[in-house]
Amino acid sequence: MTPNDIESISQHPDFQQLVKRKRRLNGVLTLIMLCIYYGFVLLVAFSPETLGQSLSGGVTTVGMLVGVLIVLASFALTGIYVHRANNVLDPLNDKVKRECAQ
Amino acid sequence: MNWTAIAMFLLFVLFTLGITRWAALRTRSASDFYTAGGGLSGFQNGLAIAGDMISAASFLGISAMMFLNGYDGLLYALGVLAGWPIILFLIAERLRNLGKYTFADVVSYRLAQTPVRLTSAFGTLTVALMYLVAQMVGAGKLIELLFGISYFNAVLLVGVLMVFYVTFGGMLATTWVQIIKAVLLLSGTSFMAFMVLKHFGFSTEAMFAGAAAVHAKGTAIMAPGGLLSNPIDAISLGLGMMFGTAGLPHILMRFFTVSDAKEARKSVFYATGFIGYFYLLLIVVGFGAIVMVGTEPAYRDASGAIIGGGNMIAVHLAQAVGGNLFLGFISAVAFATILAVVAGLALSGASAVSHDLYACVIRKGQASEKEEMRVSRLATLGIGVLAIILGLMFESQNIAFLSGLVLAIAASVNFPVLFLSMFWKGLTTRGAVVGSMSGLISAIVLLVLSPAVWVNVLHHQQALFPYSNPALFSMSLAFFGAWLFSVTDTSARATEERGRYLAQFIRSMTGIGAAGASKH
Numbered sequence: 085m086t087p088n089d090i091e092s093i094s095q096h097p098d099f100q101q102l103v104k105r106k107r108r109l110n111g112v113l114t115l116i117m118l119c120i121y122y123g124f125v126l127l128v129a130f131s132p133e134t135l136g137q138s139l140s141g142g143v144t145t146v147g148m149l150v151g152v153l154i155v156l157a158s159f160a161l162t163g164i165y166v167h168r169a170n171n172v173l174d175p176l177n178d179k180v181k182r183e184c185a186q
Numbered sequence: 187m188n189w190t191a192i193a194m195f196l197l198f199v200l201f202t203l204g205i206t207r208w209a210a211l212r213t214r215s216a217s218d219f220y221t222a223g224g225g226l227s228g229f230q231n232g233l234a235i236a237g238d239m240i241s242a243a244s245f246l247g248i249s250a251m252m253f254l255n256g257y258d259g260l261l262y263a264l265g266v267l268a269g270w271p272i273i274l275f276l277i278a279e280r281l282r283n284l285g286k287y288t289f290a291d292v293v294s295y296r297l298a299q300t301p302v303r304l305t306s307a308f309g310t311l312t313v314a315l316m317y318l319v320a321q322m323v324g325a326g327k328l329i330e331l332l333f334g335i336s337y338f339n340a341v342l343l344v345g346v347l348m349v350f351y352v353t354f355g356g357m358l359a360t361t362w363v364q365i366i367k368a369v370l371l372l373s374g375t376s377f378m379a380f381m382v383l384k385h386f387g388f389s390t391e392a393m394f395a396g397a398a399a400v401h402a403k404g405t406a407i408m409a410p411g412g413l414l415s416n417p418i419d420a421i422s423l424g425l426g427m428m429f430g431t432a433g434l435p436h437i438l439m440r441f442f443t444v445s446d447a448k449e450a451r452k453s454v455f456y457a458t459g460f461i462g463y464f465y466l467l468l469i470v471v472g473f474g475a476i477v478m479v480g481t482e483p484a485y486r487d488a489s490g491a492i493i494g495g496g497n498m499i500a501v502h503l504a505q506a507v508g509g510n511l512f513l514g515f516i517s518a519v520a521f522a523t524i525l526a527v528v529a530g531l532a533l534s535g536a537s538a539v540s541h542d543l544y545a546c547v548i549r550k551g552q553a554s555e556k557e558e559m560r561v562s563r564l565a566t567l568g569i570g571v572l573a574i575i576l577g578l579m580f581e582s583q584n585i586a587f588l589s590g591l592v593l594a595i596a597a598s599v600n601f602p603v604l605f606l607s608m609f610w611k612g613l614t615t616r617g618a619v620v621g622s623m624s625g626l627i628s629a630i631v632l633l634v635l636s637p638a639v640w641v642n643v644l645h646h647q648q649a650l651f652p653y654s655n656p657a658l659f660s661m662s663l664a665f666f667g668a669w670l671f672s673v674t675d676t677s678a679r680a681t682e683e684r685g686r687y688l689a690q691f692i693r694s695m696t697g698i699g700a701a702g703a704s705k706h
Contacts, residue, residue, distance in 0.1 A: 090688055120268075122424065126421075129421075143395040144394050151260045152466065154264055162270065162458045163455060165274060177697070180696055
């Protein structure tokens, strides 16, 4: 890329739109994942008895359910990201490439 | 001697040597050697990444932890898994768009080649060798038990096969060995979990109730125990596991084996799915084993201890649910797992030597592909010999802390600088070098001063550093060092480096100019 290309791409409205959307998607999902995981870690550290409660009167505890839910949430969040990136960000990215990279 | 296991293992070795021969015929360029030509699909790479994460240590170690402490074993599993979405959101695509063969390509993208490559290669080699030694010692012990061959022969066998896969087959063979092993381990563990659930009438409640009834700790195994009682330790361990994965060189290298950012993204999606599924299975395996292995006198010796030690829980369970034939299968798969992981580690170490040190630092980018590949093969051989020697030297050492704490070191030496190079315009060469060195040194010093080494290994009265995991402190220090020595850097070179950020940012966002797959 020449300095001219860099200038024109960085000023291009589609590029700026791409950056804005990508940042928002990545930021929000990262924040959710960090909250889920470190919320769990802090719960383990400060209030293990919450996780040790019986789920519905049996031996299975709330903590066991939470553990399984964290596994499922991790997978679901990556799925949401891939879906959004494939369907929203990639078309925008392709447009930027078409218009700017000659 | 366990003849079924040996027969199945020989079959696996023969098959993988066949793959290595097939791969060797297709490995012609440096790109083929380092990244399998960059043409793997997201699904294939996802399986290979999952294979790297579900190592023998996690299969045998986490199931053993659940067997002993119940719920606490799950905490480890979740820490490793939770790192993957973060890797996807923050670094996977940028890494693919900016790099070619090693993560040092990314860090040195707009910085001075020689100092940054030197420190990155140093970080890569430290992490890869420490991890390799931990795997070798674990492998030696395990194979001694499973196959009845001596420790010396076991380490030698692992080392020789590893060198063979990597020197001849490069990344293509390494990846396919990893994929095949991942499929075998996932299906084997699925079968075990299915049989355990069948034993309990497909009711997890019945399984947990059964486990709590016979376990010495009773229902306490269903809740967090003493493992993370200290909040600082809990956060430190969590940080180390989450960001350590994002600093493991053999994992980062896998992102260059796919054709573009889109495939890199898909590979993390599949990898997260497989790793998560595997850990869910391990809950069933670990808790099922409390009943099906723990209450069975046949799996205990005269003194009441588990035969072969705690790490053999999953292997005993294999015998309990599937008889000797399945025991042989799981033993062979455990061996295959070690082989596949060490091959990836050796390849990442070798690429740091041949690509970062030889081609970029010593020859200043003037080396031909032929020369670079020759050096990488020699480096693999050197790393193999070193790993065998270190494996033999450390035989009687306590390596449990080593394998776990490699992650803390990776999180401190590699991750902060990699992250800042992609996200922070202000990073300069001076900051990057100081950042990785302060991360490395502080992680190792704090480890030595921690209870695990200072008290348990060096037999001092009291640890000088009270926490068992250094990641919170050493990672912060690495970030701080990189920041401080970057903002105070007023040299002309630093100004130029900041000026080159915009071009790097555009490429990392859009993939314009990114290295593509090689054409065959």
